[in-house]
Amino acid sequence: MTVYRPPRIIQHLNELMERHGWLRDDDLRNLALELGEPLHRVEGVASFYPLYRREAPPEHVIQLCRDLTCSMCGSEEELQRIREMATAHERTTGERVAIERVSCLGRCEHAPAALLAHEPITSGPAGGLSARLQKRMRGEPESETPEPPPATRQCDPYADDPGRHYETVQALGRALSEDPEAPAQRVLAELDAAGLRGMGGAGFPTGRKWGFVRAAGEPGSEKFVICNADESEPGTFKDRAIMAHLPHLVWEGMMIAALVVGAQRCVVYIRHEYEPEREALAAARARADVVAGALGLALEIFVSPGGYIQGEETALLEALEDRRGEPRNKPPFPGVEGLFGRPTLINNVETLAMTTAIVARGASWWKGQGANGCHGLKFISLSGDVARPGVYEVPMGTTVRELIARAGGVAGGRAVQAFLPGGASSAFLPADKLDTPMDFDRLRDAGSTLGSGGVVIVAEGRDLLALGLSLTRFFRNESCGKCVPCRVGSQKAVTLLEELRSGAAPLGRRRSLALLEQLDATMAQTSICGLGQVALLPAMSLFRNFPALAEAAADAGAAGS
Numbered sequence: 001m002t003v004y005r006p007p008r009i010i011q012h013l014n015e016l017m018e019r020h021g022w023l024r025d026d027d028l029r030n031l032a033l034e035l036g037e038p039l040h041r042v043e044g045v046a047s048f049y050p051l052y053r054r055e056a057p058p059e060h061v062i063q064l065c066r067d068l069t070c071s072m073c074g075s076e077e078e079l080q081r082i083r084e085m086a087t088a089h090e091r092t093t094g095e096r097v098a099i100e101r102v103s104c105l106g107r108c109e110h111a112p113a114a115l116l117a118h119e120p121i122t123s124g125p126a127g128g129l130s131a132r133l134q135k136r137m138r139g140e141p142e143s144e145t146p147e148p149p150p151a152t153r154q155c156d157p158y159a160d161d162p163g164r165h166y167e168t169v170q171a172l173g174r175a176l177s178e179d180p181e182a183p184a185q186r187v188l189a190e191l192d193a194a195g196l197r198g199m200g201g202a203g204f205p206t207g208r209k210w211g212f213v214r215a216a217g218e219p220g221s222e223k224f225v226i227c228n229a230d231e232s233e234p235g236t237f238k239d240r241a242i243m244a245h246l247p248h249l250v251w252e253g254m255m256i257a258a259l260v261v262g263a264q265r266c267v268v269y270i271r272h273e274y275e276p277e278r279e280a281l282a283a284a285r286a287r288a289d290v291v292a293g294a295l296g297l298a299l300e301i302f303v304s305p306g307g308y309i310q311g312e313e314t315a316l317l318e319a320l321e322d323r324r325g326e327p328r329n330k331p332p333f334p335g336v337e338g339l340f341g342r343p344t345l346i347n348n349v350e351t352l353a354m355t356t357a358i359v360a361r362g363a364s365w366w367k368g369q370g371a372n373g374c375h376g377l378k379f380i381s382l383s384g385d386v387a388r389p390g391v392y393e394v395p396m397g398t399t400v401r402e403l404i405a406r407a408g409g410v411a412g413g414r415a416v417q418a419f420l421p422g423g424a425s426s427a428f429l430p431a432d433k434l435d436t437p438m439d440f441d442r443l444r445d446a447g448s449t450l451g452s453g454g455v456v457i458v459a460e461g462r463d464l465l466a467l468g469l470s471l472t473r474f475f476r477n478e479s480c481g482k483c484v485p486c487r488v489g490s491q492k493a494v495t496l497l498e499e500l501r502s503g504a505a506p507l508g509r510r511r512s513l514a515l516l517e518q519l520d521a522t523m524a525q526t527s528i529c530g531l532g533q534v535a536l537l538p539a540m541s542l543f544r545n546f547p548a549l550a551e552a553a554a555d556a557g558a559a560g561s
Contacts, residue, residue, distance in 0.1 A: 004224070004265055007319065008035055009035065009041070010305060010319060012035070013046055014051070017051060022054065028046060045323065049304075049319075051272050051306040059095040060086075060089075060096070060097045060117070061098045061100065062086070062098065063100045063101075063105075064078070064082065064101055064102065065107075065113050068235055068470050069111045069234060070113060072462070072467070073123070074112060082133065085130045097137070103477060104235075106237045107240075108234070108235055108456075109381070109383050110122030120273070155249070155393065156246055157357055157361055165252070166251075166288060170291060170294075172187065184259070187260050188211050188260065189207070190207075192205070192207035192208070194363035194366040194375070195367070196376065198351050199354065200311075200350070203450065206351055209347075210345060213261040213345040217342065221342065221343070223258075223342055224267065224339045225265070225266045225345045225347075226320075226339070227268040227269065227348075227349060228316060229269055229349050230271045231271065231349070232271055232307075232310070232311050232478075233308065233423045235381060235454035236453065237383075238381040240277050242349050242350055243349060244277050246353055247283070248284050248287075249353035250284075250352050250353050251285060254266040254352055255291065255292055255295060257352065259297075263345065265297070268301045268302065269310075270301060272306055285299055304316075307325060307478065308478035309480045309531060313346045314327045314330065326480050329528060334346055354366075354376070369395055369396070370396045371398055372437040374395070376396040377395060377396060378393070379391055379393050380398075380438065380453050381423075382457070384456040398437065399434065400433070400436060400455065401435055404457060410457060412459070415459065415460045417458050417464070418542075419433075420448075422452055422454060422455075423452035424475075426449045426537070427447055427544075428546075430546060465497070468497065468542045469497045469539065471538040479532065483528040485532055486535065490532065490535050493520075493536050513550065517540070520536040520537070523536060524536075
């Protein structure tokens, strides 16, 4: 029996935001009546997600990123210029301008970045974010430099012949119509042989995950495939590039997954700040729908109303079920009891794109793409203190030093002081780890993780404690508040780090460091989801991997300056 119900409340709220720019009380009351829902249900959803406004906005709303890479690239200095520009614009036009500081916008390679009327505005190759914002507010035409595609597209089996898009899934569909078991098992075997692991951060073996979902539920029961495109972690933006330039691989990967696990519906869950990428996916879906229809599959795009926590797979499910996007306790896991209680496969954008490549070309091809004893390909988001930040498709096992060289070296010719290898939820590593291959196991052995593949380079002269504090604030700001350890612990950690950095720790600096260690252990063990479990990891890794920083914090309080 079909259980899927489109998330009507959220879709209607999104439409109201698109139409009016805010949610009016009368509109919410009318929506509750129209949907036959209690008003408190509608109000509860509307009050949770950051996209929704409850007051009329001014003529222009500028949302400026405040997080790691943008702060490294001068967002605080740019903020002052934007304020001056906004004041002048209001004086000359009479139009009101609001400036909001927001969490990472997923455009770290163009830092500092902002949104204006939901449109991404970046500093551009020559800087000048405030000037570009002013031109847009005046409605003046501006020649945009198109975003370059990933440097290579070795993962695309159709790179030389786009006319063959979706050829692989069509062949799989024909094979399954003749034998509903053996072709699916062959796909699972290829994924296992390739050793593909989830590229969203967890690194769980993809073939095994698909096998669990295939085996779950009663024969013929409804199942779902969800592409988690809610990429919201500072330093991570590779999925955005994949959706922009290789959307057909994402759709095909989802359809392959659906045929293998026995699902009927595929949903891309994308963050609302990725509007250009949503448009690219929608354009590719026009052709994908024809293939999907012939295979008995339905394809959808769901626009998230915001919040980093929506990248957590069970919070994502809550949103798709028209509720507040708070994480669920696990078990049960989504593969057994996911969307509407049915078996649900949730994979990251890159994982699904790479699945298409493996099924089309085989595990042997995939394993031959690696370097330094590693296997496969990897998209890396590279930002921070490098000459050419961007998205790089590299052999798995490429060292961080080699990656920096591909990007033109460290900006300004400085030496590397530290780096994040796997996005905001990974541990900082010192420069003597630059020859570590980018690989799940090698980075784990080095003391960090490949995570989401977001590499942030930190040059000599940077205030390391300020960067650790920035990331801790990010997790504090993005905590959904459902569980006490994360809600209270993240705020306490920010306070302790601020005191340490200022040198005014009232408990004593050594006691503050000890309290941070205890907080880290408690939050890692007791938080409901991964946000709270890793919230202190970047900051604590600085004290553990940079002894001089810990000594300075304990003895002098002037850490990292």
